[in-house]
Amino acid sequence: MSIYRQFWLAIIGLTVLAFAGSFVVSLFTARNYIEQQLYMKNVDNAASLALVLSQLPDKDPVMVELMISSQFDTGHYQEIVLTDPKHQVLVERHYAGDASGAPAWFVRMFPINAAPGTALVQDGWKQYGSIRLVSHSRFAYQALWHGVERLAAWFLLAGGLAGLLGTAVLRFVFKPLHGVVQQAEAIQERRFITVGEPRTPELRSVVVAMNAMVSRLKAIFAEEAARLDELRRQINHDALTDLANREFFMTQLREQLTAAEAAAEGNLALVRISHLDKINADMGHQLTDRLIQHMADVLKRFAEGCDNGVPARLNGADFVLLATGEHDPRRFGETLRQALEEDLVPAWPQLEEMFHIGVVAFRRGDEMRDLLSGVDKALAMAESKGMNALHVLSEEQSMTGSRSAESWRHELSEAIHDGRIRLERYPVLAASNQPLHQESAARMQLDPHGPWLTAGDFMPMALRLKLSSAVDMDVVQIALDHLDQAVQEIAVNLSAETIADWRFNEDLAALLSHNPDKAKRLWIEVPEYGAFRNFDAFRSFCHHLARHGCKLGIEHFGHHFGEIARLAELGLDYLKIDSNYVRDIDSHTGNQEFLRGLCRIAHNVGMLVIAEGVSSAAELATLIELGFDGATGQEITRRVQD
């Protein structure tokens, strides 16, 4: 029984006890008082009648009877009896009517017993007889009964008022407790939230203690996360410029070229600072470093304006920029050149020639070696062209570039309308080798007879045309339908734009509440950059879905590791770690330490950690040793198929 209900019952009980007690006491007091008063009246009236009869000089029986009758008829008497000294009745009068002014059961339960009054009558010196007199108790019963009625009415009224007042007071008193309970439940679900301090001193000390604990835990997480993030940076980033280093960039490039979910095409630019050795010799080490940092800043800013822009420093003078979203490599290259001309060159008037840019367009599936040699060739061509020159190697038009936005809109809408979307499913195994769930990837058939395109092919356009919500809704629906027959749970990924769409959120919540059982077997994941780009939208998305029982997670996690503390209050269920950190983990001791710390922190806030893109048994073994809870990727698919 809740404490609220217990208090409420206690208030009711005390009220009833108090009223019932006063009720009984006043009833018995009143009855006792009435009995005493009636007895006095009996005795006194008997005495006065006896006195009058004693004074009657001639005891004429008619006269005696008349006097008794007149006393009886004008007064309020139950009976008056005159007996002689031998106890023979001389005169008697009895009241014959209804003697009671109250319900029969009441008279039975609370009888009024007033003793009769008796007095002696003299005839001169001789004894004449004795008077026995009983007063009528009708009015006494009436008075007692009315008193009971009034008391009962007051009892009901005051009891009702006390109940209402008690309820209001309890509401008021327990309101802060509600907040405390919510916080405790949130902490149990490993959501670390703080609540406002209530005014009740006992509760306040509890809340203060719990808030302090939550803050301390958050601080510990943040500290640990910052330390590990620093480690991650040292391992994967160039110390001078904070750009990705060569090794990390190569992992990302390989992912871009091989992953089904990656964009279908993009551009790679290689930027070289000209004559860096000479500059170093002429201007000195410090200024050279300043130049390199300046170049890095310009590239970083430029990358932020691109889709999935990744800048990196390959070695001393060489920088690369990987970006998707621009179909025309010439335009991409020219924009980059202009940015350098405007932002970099004016600051260094002492340098004549500053940079050269080689650009090459690529498509998913291209060989990495070919791509790298291509961009080298483009840079060589640019260097041969002259000062601050650009050369674009590939002139051919890309597949997507050949379609107009209008035809894309038409074909995407048709495909969504006709339901030409299906889910590819990939196994995700737990560390125990048991299936955890199936990961799904959307495929769409633009042309009814054409090939099934991967998300990387159609999703960029769907995003641009604001059709991603429709695609994602279809995906969730297909996944739920799949759960009808499937034993395993299934995970779907939603795009960043989709989760910020409030109509999608409403529709999804409605869909899940109509399928409560299936919702519990649905895992929903959002890419890291989508979650952190609009964190407020992601937070409200999480709160919106929390009560439907589906599991929520973040995929491609790792780049925003420093902000993992912000995830603690969301109550997320899992993280999928980006394959960039997983690749060759068995030989990469630096990332091993980072991932071990990540697993520890994630487990502290109740999240599972799953590795993406595991491609070898050695990687898998290392990951399990590091504390990963599950994995997906080619190695896993292979194992399941075997």
Added chain:
Amino acid sequence: MGRNRIHHATLRVFSLSALFACAFGALALLATAFDFDAFVQLAARRYGARTEQVAGQWRNLLTASRTLPEVERVRKVNDFFNRQITYKEDSEVWGQSDYWATPLETMGRGAGDCEDFAIAKYFSLLLAGLPADRLRLTYVKAKIGGRYSNISIAHMVLGYYPETNDEPLILDNLLADIRPASQRPDLTPVFSFNTEGLWVGNAPGGTSAGSSTSRLSRWRDLLSRMKAEGFE
């Protein structure tokens, strides 16, 4: 709750007689357990050797006369008080117009008015074993100053009825001997009462010390004083 109606009825009539009766009834029932020796010791403590002597004589009289005929007992008790107690007005003895003294107080002062005589005789006869229905305390109008005098006073005597329908013998402090009522033309009976049938053991407003009715009565006072004297 109807309080006023009852209360008025109460005040309308002669309430003292009823309470008087109640008090007497209680004492009469309890008289069998009376401790004479304690009474005598109390008399000594409170009033000294003279009263102790009177109380001792009173004890001896009552215990010795238990086997005598009733009339003899009545005569002895009447003689005892008429001889031992001097008639004095309440205002003289007690400093108030009407004070009803207990038997011990009367013995202690050695004086009393007509009520005090009647009360002391009444209690003594109950203790001597007489049934209450043969005794009546009677208010009388007494003519004084001879047969042709017109002067009357309010007076109280104790009547003893050897037979229910008979005329009573009158125990009066004005005369030394006991005479039948017919030989007392100077007395006119007004009203008489005894405890018979009046006192009901469990009746409300009886003798219980805390009841509201007893507080109205000077007999509540008398009763409490008598309790202290052993009439319990």
